[in-house]
Amino acid sequence: MSSLNFCAECNNLLYPEVDRTNHVLLYACRNCNYSEEARQSLVFRNDLMSVTKEQPGVIDNLMKDPTLARTQDLSCPDCGHSEAVVFQDQSKRILNRMILFYVCTRCNHLFRDPPQQAPTTGPGQVWNDRKKK
Numbered sequence: 001m002s003s004l005n006f007c008a009e010c011n012n013l014l015y016p017e018v019d020r021t022n023h024v025l026l027y028a029c030r031n032c033n034y035s036e037e038a039r040q041s042l043v044f045r046n047d048l049m050s051v052t053k054e055q056p057g058v059i060d061n062l063m064k065d066p067t068l069a070r071t072q073d074l075s076c077p078d079c080g081h082s083e084a085v086v087f088q089d090q091s092k093r094i095l096n097r098m099i100l101f102y103v104c105t106r107c108n109h110l111f112r113d114p115p116q117q118a119p120t121t122g123p124g125q126v127w128n129d130r131k132k133k
Contacts, residue, residue, distance in 0.1 A: 009034045016043045062087070063105040076104035077111055084111075 005014040007029040014027035016038065025043070028035035062068060062085050069086045076084065084102040102111050 005036075007032065007034045008036075060108075062103045063108065070105070071102070074102070074113060076102075076107060076109055078109040079104060079107040081106035 005027045006012065007014055010029060010032050012029050012031045014029055014034075014036070017026045017028045017035070018024075019026050025038040025041055026035045027038055065085065071084055071086050072082050074084065075082050081104050083105045085105060087101055087103075088098060099112060102113060103109070104111075
């Protein structure tokens with residue numbers, strides 16, 4: 001997909017238009033009469049994922065956010081550090097069970113806990129497979 005195109009005469013944004021007489025796609029300025037033929041015929045593309053999964057959003061500098069919960073109950077799988085910031089991605093919360101994401105405060109590694117397959121427990125038992133420090 002092409003990027004934004006700008007008018008060579010007045011620097012305004014060019015919008016896609018169809019030249020019906022020549023059957024070509026043009027980018028035309030709405031401020032002046034400038035137009036140019038499009039180099040690509042693709043104006044917009046919307047890719048839909050067939051299989052979705054819960055993914056975290058932006059994780060840069062999450063360890064510096066004082067409003068997020070922190071835990072020292074598990075170790076980072078990459079560096080072994082025992083402190084992590086805890087958050088839940090809200091994008092598919094209604095469709096899926098709650099998945100917690102952890103970001104190591106030392107190396108910024110993103111990991112999940114519990115694993116994707118939850119083990120079965122008997123009545124009254126609590127499941128906890130978190131690594132202790």
